[in-house]
Amino acid sequence: MAPMSTKLRSSARLALVAFAVAASSVALPQTAQAAGATTYYVSPSGNDSNAGTSPGSPIRTLGRASGLGLNPGDSVLLQGGATFSGKLAVWRNGAAGNPITVGSYGTGRAIVTGDCLEVGGSYVTMRDLTITGCTSNGIWTNGTGNVVTGVEATHNIHGIDVGPQSKNTQIVSNYLHHNDRMAPNTPGAFDDYGAVGVVVEGDGTEVAYNTITDNWAPSADFGTDGSAVEIYGGIGTSVHHNLASNNRTFTELGNKRSANTVYAYNQVTSSLTESEFLITRGDRDYFGPVAGTRAENNSVQLTGAKSLGFSCYAGCTPTYFSLSNNVLDVAGRIGYLEGSMTGGNNVYWRGSMGGLKLMPGDRYVDPGFKPGTLVPTSTSPLVDVATQPLMDSDLKGTQTGVDGNGDGKSGADIGAYEVKSKDGKQGKSGKSGKGKKGKGGKKDGKKAGKGSKDGKKAGHGKSGKSGKSGKSGKGKHRH
Numbered sequence: 001m002a003p004m005s006t007k008l009r010s011s012a013r014l015a016l017v018a019f020a021v022a023a024s025s026v027a028l029p030q031t032a033q034a035a036g037a038t039t040y041y042v043s044p045s046g047n048d049s050n051a052g053t054s055p056g057s058p059i060r061t062l063g064r065a066s067g068l069g070l071n072p073g074d075s076v077l078l079q080g081g082a083t084f085s086g087k088l089a090v091w092r093n094g095a096a097g098n099p100i101t102v103g104s105y106g107t108g109r110a111i112v113t114g115d116c117l118e119v120g121g122s123y124v125t126m127r128d129l130t131i132t133g134c135t136s137n138g139i140w141t142n143g144t145g146n147v148v149t150g151v152e153a154t155h156n157i158h159g160i161d162v163g164p165q166s167k168n169t170q171i172v173s174n175y176l177h178h179n180d181r182m183a184p185n186t187p188g189a190f191d192d193y194g195a196v197g198v199v200v201e202g203d204g205t206e207v208a209y210n211t212i213t214d215n216w217a218p219s220a221d222f223g224t225d226g227s228a229v230e231i232y233g234g235i236g237t238s239v240h241h242n243l244a245s246n247n248r249t250f251t252e253l254g255n256k257r258s259a260n261t262v263y264a265y266n267q268v269t270s271s272l273t274e275s276e277f278l279i280t281r282g283d284r285d286y287f288g289p290v291a292g293t294r295a296e297n298n299s300v301q302l303t304g305a306k307s308l309g310f311s312c313y314a315g316c317t318p319t320y321f322s323l324s325n326n327v328l329d330v331a332g333r334i335g336y337l338e339g340s341m342t343g344g345n346n347v348y349w350r351g352s353m354g355g356l357k358l359m360p361g362d363r364y365v366d367p368g369f370k371p372g373t374l375v376p377t378s379t380s381p382l383v384d385v386a387t388q389p390l391m392d393s394d395l396k397g398t399q400t401g402v403d404g405n406g407d408g409k410s411g412a413d414i415g416a417y418e419v420k421s422k423d424g425k426q427g428k429s430g431k432s433g434k435g436k437k438g439k440g441g442k443k444d445g446k447k448a449g450k451g452s453k454d455g456k457k458a459g460h461g462k463s464g465k466s467g468k469s470g471k472s473g474k475g476k477h478r479h
């Protein structure tokens with residue numbers, strides 16, 4: 001992709017908050033393998049003259065696997081724990097509800113390096129792989145209805161590139177970390193790019209329940225650069241319920257085509273000296289304007305001396321950027337605004353406002369986190385005062401909008417966590433215990449720009465039955 005130049009760099013390193021994203025209960029499209037579907041096995045001990053249809057006689061190379069005439073329901077499974085160097089290209093199509101699967105068999109994840117995964121086909125699910133040290137992208141996906149889940153992507157230029165022809169891609173429950181390579185990394189020209197967890201160039205992408213950490217690298221142009229999620233041309237992206245730490249930037253948006261991105265219920269922490277939560281731009285920037293960015297109910301804590309909460313520069317307007325119900329605990333500067341924005345009901349803390357004005361409901365106040373977490377105490381000023389949230393459940397899977405301070409009045413909490421009064425389980429991490437229902441589901445599909453999780457699930461199931469409607473139930477016509 002074209003490089004995105006980053007204008008404003010500021011910020012830092014925060015202690016990694018010690019719990020894992022409750023990602024295991026995410027509802028993904030489940031598919032019963034259709035009768036007649038074929039599973040192909042790939043192992044370094046195999047032979048490319050084998051048919052590859054049993055684990056006892058696998059094929060050997062990614063090149064051979066790339067030539068398979070895959071049909072909907074078929075799987076290509078790489079031997080767990082083994083390393084495969086080269087390119088696995090999948091240009092065949094699965095079907096809605098009956099995808100082609102690329103994954104691992106046996107024990108552990110297969111490791112893929114080299115040119116790695118190139119998926120130009122549609123309805124392809126990539127799962128349970130480690131993708132590392134790839135030439136450029138760990139995974140390049142450019143079809144409709146593709147899913148990446150249970151994947152570890154590390155030491156790539158881009159962990160995952162959701163290509164410009166992509167539609168309704170789901171990047172869910174992955175571990176995207178230490179994508180720490182920059183290209184071309186030459187002094188001058190401001191053309192360096194890389195060190196990114198996910199780049200979104202296509203439309204209708206969901207990036208959810210991922211753990212995204214330590215994506216940054218030195219850059220000859222920018223000092224350091226890199227981000228967890230970069231929006232570069234994508235429309236209608238939903239980035240929610242991710243746990244991000246120590247990325248150079250959590251998210252940067254550029255490219256005039258990019259629009260209608262929602263960030264909700266993400267926890268973003270960093271202790272890097274320079275780091276930011278969100279960077280976007282108006283129409284006076286070469287890479288702008290980017291329309292319709294909404295950040296709601298995110299919890300951000302950046303502890304670096306030069307940290308920066310957000311930047312909307314070069315002619316920001318309320319059409320371009322809305323910020324509401326977030327908590328920004330930022331040691332450096334809370335925000336940099338050139339122009340105006342909309343939103344309100346945010347809590348800012350610690351750093352300099354630098355001339356930033358409070359919007360309606362905004363407060364500069366200690367958020368009152370439980371020690372070592374971004375979870376509010378029941379007496380926190382975050383509790384019960386948020387406006388109607390976009391999601392039914394918080395980052396831990398707790399239902400949003402409950403009475404957290406025990407005064408009998410319910411309301412959603414500011415930030416990514418909902419406190420339940422008199423609930424000792426609230427502080428527990430890992431398991432949501434709430435099941436799949438409603439997790440990440442939106443109260444209003446239109447509002448969030450995407451269908452609910454349940455809706456998606458149903459959509460996949462249905463379209464699988466009815467054949468090739470091409471409908472994923474994700475609300476493609478929302479724009």
Ligand SMILES: [Ca+2]
Nearest residue numbers: 186188191192
């Ligand atoms: Ca350069």
Ligand SMILES: [Ca+2]
Nearest residue numbers: 384402404411
């Ligand atoms: Ca509440």
Ligand SMILES: [Ca+2]
Nearest residue numbers: 384403405409
């Ligand atoms: Ca209350």
